[in-house]
Amino acid sequence: xxxxxxxxxxxxxxxxxxxxxxxxxxxxxxxxxxxxxxxxxxxxxxxxxxxxxxxxxxxxxxxxxxxxxxxxxxxxxxxxxxxxxxxxxxxxxxxxxxxxxxxxxxxxxxxxxxxxxxxxxxxxxxxxxxxxxxxxxxxxxxxxxxxxxxxxxxxxxxxxxxxxxxxxxxxxxxxxxxxxxxxxxxxxxxxxxxxxxxxxxxxxxxxxxxxxxxxxxxxxxxxxxxxxxxxxxxxxxxxxxxxxxxxxxxxxxxxxxxxxxxxxxxxxxxxxxxxxxxxxxxxxxxxxxxxxxxxxxxxxxxxxxxxxxxxxxxxxxxxxxxxxxxxxxxxxxxxxxxxxxxxxxxxxxxxxxxxxxxxxxxxxxxxxxxxxxxxxxxxxxxxxxxxxxxxxxxxxxxxxxxxxxxxxxxxxxxxxxxxxxxxxxxxxxxxxxxxxxxxxxxxxxxxxxxxxxxxxxxxxxxxxxxxxxxxxxxxxxxxxxxxxxxxxxxxxxxx
Amino acid sequence: xxxxxxxxxxxxxxxxxxxxxxxxxxxxxxxxxxxxxxxxxxxxxxxxxxxxxxxxxxxxxxxxxxxxxxxxxxxxxxxxxxxxxxxxxxxxxxxxxxxxxxxxxxxxxxxxxxxxxxxxxxxxxxxxxxxxxxxxxxxxxxxxxxxxxxxxxxxxxxxxxxxxxxxxxxxxxxxxxxxxxxxxxxxxxxxxxxxxxxxxxxxxxxxxxxxxxxxxxxxxxxxxxxxxxxxxxxxxxxxxxxxxxxxxxxxxxxxxxxxxxxxxxxxxxxxxxxxxxxxxxxxxxxxxxxxxxxxxxxxxxxxxxxxxxxxxxxxxxxxxxxxxxxxxxxxxxxxxxxxxxxxxxxxxxxxxxxxxxxxxxxxxxxxxxxxxxxxxxxxxxxxxxxxxxxxxxxxxxxxxxxxxxxxxxxxxxxxxxxxxxxxxxxxxxxxxxxxxxxxxxxxxxxxxxxxxxxxxxxxxxxxxxxxxxxxxxxxxxxxxxxxxxxxxxxxxxxx
Numbered sequence: 001x002x003x004x005x006x007x008x009x010x011x012x013x014x015x016x017x018x019x020x021x022x023x024x025x026x027x028x029x030x031x032x033x034x035x036x037x038x039x040x041x042x043x044x045x046x047x048x049x050x051x052x053x054x055x056x057x058x059x060x061x062x063x064x065x066x067x068x069x070x071x072x073x074x075x076x077x078x079x080x081x082x083x084x085x086x087x088x089x090x091x092x093x094x095x096x097x098x099x100x101x102x103x104x105x106x107x108x109x110x111x112x113x114x115x116x117x118x119x120x121x122x123x124x125x126x127x128x129x130x131x132x133x134x135x136x137x138x139x140x141x142x143x144x145x146x147x148x149x150x151x152x153x154x155x156x157x158x159x160x161x162x163x164x165x166x167x168x169x170x171x172x173x174x175x176x177x178x179x180x181x182x183x184x185x186x187x188x189x190x191x192x193x194x195x196x197x198x199x200x201x202x203x204x205x206x207x208x209x210x211x212x213x214x215x216x217x218x219x220x221x222x223x224x225x226x227x228x229x230x231x232x233x234x235x236x237x238x239x240x241x242x243x244x245x246x247x248x249x250x251x252x253x254x255x256x257x258x259x260x261x262x263x264x265x266x267x268x269x270x271x272x273x274x275x276x277x278x279x280x281x282x283x284x285x286x287x288x289x290x291x292x293x294x295x296x297x298x299x300x301x302x303x304x305x306x307x308x309x310x311x312x313x314x315x316x317x318x319x320x321x322x323x324x325x326x327x328x329x330x331x332x333x334x335x336x337x338x339x340x341x342x343x344x345x346x347x348x349x350x351x352x353x354x355x356x357x358x359x360x361x362x363x364x365x366x367x368x369x370x371x372x373x374x375x376x377x378x379x380x381x382x383x384x385x386x387x388x389x390x391x392x393x394x395x396x397x398x399x400x401x402x403x404x405x406x407x408x409x410x411x412x413x414x415x416x417x418x419x420x421x422x423x424x425x426x427x428x429x430x431x432x433x434x435x436x437x438x439x440x441x442x443x444x445x446x447x448x449x450x451x452x453x454x455x456x457x458x459x460x461x462x463x464x465x466x467x468x469x470x471x472x473x474x475x476x477x478x479x480x481x482x483x484x485x486x487x488x489x490x491x492x493x494x495x
Numbered sequence: 496x497x498x499x500x501x502x503x504x505x506x507x508x509x510x511x512x513x514x515x516x517x518x519x520x521x522x523x524x525x526x527x528x529x530x531x532x533x534x535x536x537x538x539x540x541x542x543x544x545x546x547x548x549x550x551x552x553x554x555x556x557x558x559x560x561x562x563x564x565x566x567x568x569x570x571x572x573x574x575x576x577x578x579x580x581x582x583x584x585x586x587x588x589x590x591x592x593x594x595x596x597x598x599x600x601x602x603x604x605x606x607x608x609x610x611x612x613x614x615x616x617x618x619x620x621x622x623x624x625x626x627x628x629x630x631x632x633x634x635x636x637x638x639x640x641x642x643x644x645x646x647x648x649x650x651x652x653x654x655x656x657x658x659x660x661x662x663x664x665x666x667x668x669x670x671x672x673x674x675x676x677x678x679x680x681x682x683x684x685x686x687x688x689x690x691x692x693x694x695x696x697x698x699x700x701x702x703x704x705x706x707x708x709x710x711x712x713x714x715x716x717x718x719x720x721x722x723x724x725x726x727x728x729x730x731x732x733x734x735x736x737x738x739x740x741x742x743x744x745x746x747x748x749x750x751x752x753x754x755x756x757x758x759x760x761x762x763x764x765x766x767x768x769x770x771x772x773x774x775x776x777x778x779x780x781x782x783x784x785x786x787x788x789x790x791x792x793x794x795x796x797x798x799x800x801x802x803x804x805x806x807x808x809x810x811x812x813x814x815x816x817x818x819x820x821x822x823x824x825x826x827x828x829x830x831x832x833x834x835x836x837x838x839x840x841x842x843x844x845x846x847x848x849x850x851x852x853x854x855x856x857x858x859x860x861x862x863x864x865x866x867x868x869x870x871x872x873x874x875x876x877x878x879x880x881x882x883x884x885x886x887x888x889x890x891x892x893x894x895x896x897x898x899x900x901x902x903x904x905x906x907x908x909x910x911x912x913x914x915x916x917x918x919x920x921x922x923x924x925x926x927x928x929x930x931x932x933x934x935x936x937x938x939x940x941x942x943x944x945x946x947x948x949x950x951x952x953x954x955x956x957x958x959x960x961x962x963x964x965x966x967x968x969x970x971x972x973x974x975x976x977x978x979x980x981x982x983x984x985x986x987x988x989x990x
Contacts, residue, residue, distance in 0.1 A: 022682045037820055113852055117709035125858035128663035142661040166637040166835035168623035187517045206861035214612035238859055325532055340661035342866030357608055363620035364733055366701035370865055371837030
């Protein structure tokens with residue numbers, strides 16, 4: 001009782017590779033449901049007898065019966081004893097259905113995003129390279145990560161905790177991990193943290209989004225560095241904040257403009273260890289001045305200490321949080337750079353009065369961080385493996401920075417001047433030739449070399465042209481191959 | 496050259512248990528830094544000779560020298576050859592420092608949250624029991640989870656992927672997991688999903704927050720069920736949406752009020768499989784009517800199918816997303832209930848035009864979901880273990896629901912009437928005695944029994960009094976012990 005086209009449509013659906021994982025009866029059920037939904041089989045129309053349909057489709061009668069039984073359970077069809085199965089009458093569902101469907105499809109083409117949704121979409125987000133190649137920035141070396149040790153510790157942890165590790169975790173973070181983080185930042189970064197002031201998150205990006213939404217209303221002024229870390233800038237823009245860029249020099253952000261500005265300002269966002277992208281370290285007197293400013297103005301200091309572990313020249317300066325007696329500083333840390341990006345664990349050290357509000361808000365965002373990873377990381381830190389890994393990688397990265405600086409001086413001296421940083425995972429270079437930044441970056445990309453342009457990181461988009469070269473994730477040989485490729489590409493672009 | 500009180504302060508800091516993990520020199524450095532920061536040691540003041548201080552503290556001279564060297568590197572002290580060490584002169588840092596510190600501490604007492612921050616804090620968030628006890632709701636049984644199998648699959652995955660699993664992942668989710676999810680929802684839930692329409696998140700809570708922010712502006716109207724799932728309601732409130740509650744009956748949300756309302760409405764939020772908290776299944780005709788309504792009004796249907804895996808009576812109805820030919824439905828799923836809460840993996844199946852905007856926005860929220868867990872889950876699903884686990888647990892939970900219903904009828908018939916649901920992880924009961932809901936819940940809590948009150952889930956806060964009893968995570972024996980305790984507690988409260 002199916003028309004030929006209807007039968008063909010069911011057969012096509014059965015054979016469709018997308019449905020290969022489904023049992024036959026489910027595929028038949030689905031195909032007939034679709035005929036009903038798109039109006040091909042109208043209300044009251046009879047369905048073929050199961051035996052006849054089974055024969056047409058080359059399947060057993062039981063299979064068709066099973067499909068009909070499901071369609072009946074879903075109320076798509078009615079079954080009348082002695083007279084067979086019929087498409088059910090359904091309200092709100094038949095007249096003009098196909099026309100309204102086509103109209104809807106046409107109207108649908110522009111996604112209806114909210115204003116903030118549009119702003120977030122247009123920002124382009126924070127994209128990361130899945131398989132980093134030179135000189136993608138901000139990526140640590142993961143190929144030498146002690147994965148076997150990590151797996152062993154995870155097995156230990158699961159043996160001890162058993163299926164308790166599967167339950168919901170403390171939204172503030174596993175206590176053992178919070179203790180390990182507090183000890184680490186106190187010892188290595190001169191912070192003033194306690195376990196009950198640490199909030200474990202999934203990333204420093206989540207920390208920025210959380211701060212942006214919890215502390216500031218749309219339109220609030222927040223000072224950012226100029227040039228600035230794009231992930232922070234985009235998080236603040238998405239929250240509707242008024243970002244005020246302030247120039248960075250070799251001592252970090254220039255404080256006079258901040259001190260002298262009479263307009264109410266809610267916060268300053270800093271990357272004080274190795275400013276992104278310049279690599280400058282914020283000087284102690286500026287740190288102290290900003291702390292006093294924040295206290296006087298009841299402003300927050302958001303300190304993103306994202307790759308502070310990797311400092312190569314001289315002692316690292318104590319973090320702002322540890323210098324701040326007024327509890328105006330929110331310290332952001334992450335294991336993305338110091339361990340591996342796929343881990344998804346970051347954290348904040350909060351002023352006491354913000355702990356409870358931030359932890360509550362976090363439950364509304366996404367609950368809490370995955371438990372097994374937290375327990376494993378706590379064990380990794382408690383056992384001294386984190387300290388050891390960071391020390392090893394600091395040596396590796398320091399040597400790679402030296403290699404890259406030397407390679408740039410040897411092969412690229414006619415094009416760029418390297419600005420060798422005291423730490424971090426990337427080196428800025430300023431262009432000293434006639435090439436535009438855009439041309440240089442495009443030429444590099446054509447030969448498979450990644451560069452992040454510097455000028456777009458400036459507030460007005462026209463800072464000194466140049467690019468950032470990530471070096472941490474690449475061996476000296478890989479760095480050399482890429483520098484030689486880059487030199488050739490730039491030479492071709494010039495000529 | 497330290498005053499006695501200064502020396503005592505350094506000694507106290509050295510002995511403080513919070514600093515036990517730090518090396519001695521770091522503790523001394525920190526203690527002296529604090530004296531400088533709080534103004535006890537003013538600019539230009541001499542520090543004791545290292546030998547003298549070492550003697551006073553009972554440490555080696557090298558230790559003190561090392562502390563001084565770090566303080567010097569941090570610019571806190573100056574070292575003059577032949578005359579010793581002095582506190583450095585620092586701008587912006589001395590006069591009135593202690594007074595401004597005290598003032599700041601006083602002002603600090605009220606945390607300065609934003610309006611949305613305050614709203615999120617005041618909502619109380621979504622709190623979960625860390626060690627669930629009867630009758631905490633929404634918790635699956637994790638004690639019988641095949642953890643050894645899960646660990647074995649993770650080892651396999653890591654052996655194959657190696658340290659590649661440590662890198663940044665696709666912000667939309669690991670392709671293998673997206674394929675497995677699409678196959679699963681198509682087969683089991685009658686969805687129309689493809690891997691490229693799946694976005695992997697950390698939880699259904701994150702899905703709701705993402706939708707609330709990406710699709711709606713503050714003040715936009717969104718229809719929610721009445722009574723409603725509190726986590727959704729709080730996520731929408733936090734985004735500033737105007738939530739319009741619409742009554743639920745035994746067929747799910749009542750659609751007339753929605754159809755007849757002339758005011759522009761942006762979306763409806765549904766828990767159609769087993770409505771939270773009533774357990775009602777949304778009927779097919781209402782599903783179809785809502786789909787037509789959404790298409791006509793260019794509104795979204797947000798379908799939270801959070802525990803649809805656990806349907807005990809009759810066939811589950813196909814999800815709204817699979818019935819919707821207009822792509823107006825956003826389907827939310829989670830592994831929190833079907834596997835374990837600590838996993839932190841949820842997902843959405845999106846209309847094609849929303850995939851890119853949502854994935855981009857997600858990178859601004861928190862990047863992506865942890866890679867190793869995604870790969871392991873994909874393998875678990877591909878191997879058929881997910882289907883097998885869900886089938887096993889469906890049997891377990893169905894029996895537990897039967898046991899609980901029987902226990903309630905036997906022991907609590909004078910107090911409540913159970914409303915046995917067709918699926919889900921909890922059973923609502925309405926109070927039929929003189930006890931108020933508050934008194935009943937408090938009496939239960941005093942004997943260690945958890946109940947979630949029903950009336951607070953109603954928009955006006957005064958729905959029919961009763962409570963929700965979670966049953967999935969507790970053995971029949973545990974259920975019986977708790978029901979007996981509850982009966983005794985309610986009897987005492989009545990008497």
